[in-house]
Amino acid sequence: MTTTWSTSSSATAPGNSSGNAWALSNSNLTSSKTPGGVSANSSTGALSGLKYWEVTMTAIGSDGITGIVKSGDTLNNFLGQSANGYGYSSTGYVYNNNVNISSVTSYVAGDIIGIAYDATNGNLWFSKNGVWKNSATIAEIAAGTTTHAIVTGLSGTFYAALSNGAGSGTAITGTLRPNSTGLTYAVPSGYTPLDTVAVSFTAAVLAYTYTLILAIAGRIFKPTFSSLAYTYTLVNANRNINAKMGTVSYVYTLIAATITKAMHIVSAPLAYVYTLVNANRVIKANAAVYSYVYTLLTLIEADFPAPANKFLIRLSNYVLSQIRVTAPTLGQ
Numbered sequence: 001m002t003t004t005w006s007t008s009s010s011a012t013a014p015g016n017s018s019g020n021a022w023a024l025s026n027s028n029l030t031s032s033k034t035p036g037g038v039s040a041n042s043s044t045g046a047l048s049g050l051k052y053w054e055v056t057m058t059a060i061g062s063d064g065i066t067g068i069v070k071s072g073d074t075l076n077n078f079l080g081q082s083a084n085g086y087g088y089s090s091t092g093y094v095y096n097n098n099v100n101i102s103s104v105t106s107y108v109a110g111d112i113i114g115i116a117y118d119a120t121n122g123n124l125w126f127s128k129n130g131v132w133k134n135s136a137t138i139a140e141i142a143a144g145t146t147t148h149a150i151v152t153g154l155s156g157t158f159y160a161a162l163s164n165g166a167g168s169g170t171a172i173t174g175t176l177r178p179n180s181t182g183l184t185y186a187v188p189s190g191y192t193p194l195d196t197v198a199v200s201f202t203a204a205v206l207a208y209t210y211t212l213i214l215a216i217a218g219r220i221f222k223p224t225f226s227s228l229a230y231t232y233t234l235v236n237a238n239r240n241i242n243a244k245m246g247t248v249s250y251v252y253t254l255i256a257a258t259i260t261k262a263m264h265i266v267s268a269p270l271a272y273v274y275t276l277v278n279a280n281r282v283i284k285a286n287a288a289v290y291s292y293v294y295t296l297l298t299l300i301e302a303d304f305p306a307p308a309n310k311f312l313i314r315l316s317n318y319v320l321s322q323i324r325v326t327a328p329t330l331g332q
Contacts, residue, residue, distance in 0.1 A: 063165025122154030
């Protein structure tokens, strides 16, 4: 199920305010409100576990607000006007129960608001363009440290939400980014997007990975600037392949298997590869994935200067064997 802004007319969450409804577009991921009348729109899916999502505030009028709202709360107020809503306003304040509970930083049209919510413990954090508010850090969010959380100890069922403010005289537009392919900034470790994207590892992805690795292996004997330019050209020419975040995990599996089986090297290099992959899990589709694959391989090559050429060749041979298993007509 894909999480979107709600299309259901309702006076209470979850829903799209029955009093001053929001217009939806972009497969219901973009919600817009014309001037006049204060209201809110919530997401379709309830928050559970450790969740992270982003809202691109395309238009904020005089006061755009995004955050979370509790199930059953009124949607005919601005977000944060009641005791059951928590809204980060473009004016630079977080509101709850019509009170400013945290002074953060203002934002403008085009800014991206990140929201991390620990639904198990009721802890909430906000970020603007990747910078966490209230002096929080991504590391402490991942660790569950709540010293700089916006609010802690919430209970009940909450939804992502968007609203205009009491003084909004111009249009408000916000686009929900619920999954890894639309996210711009890093997800705190242990947190997941509202939606997970299932990735099919097609023959094209395997074939491309093999081609890329083989090209690096063939040129690494003379590691000059031209080889880097060659690899970039190869990546750029193939960036339309539909591979998303999960590709990184798959590449890790191939590399780990190669290290342990073909080179008989364990422990330290394996941890090194895993660290690289784990630190770069949030990668968008297409060109970014392939740039990352290239970077990963060159970093490994640099870490093993002596057996580098054999390592890359063996890795390419392993990928080729996987291609033959997946799609026998390829890699012949």
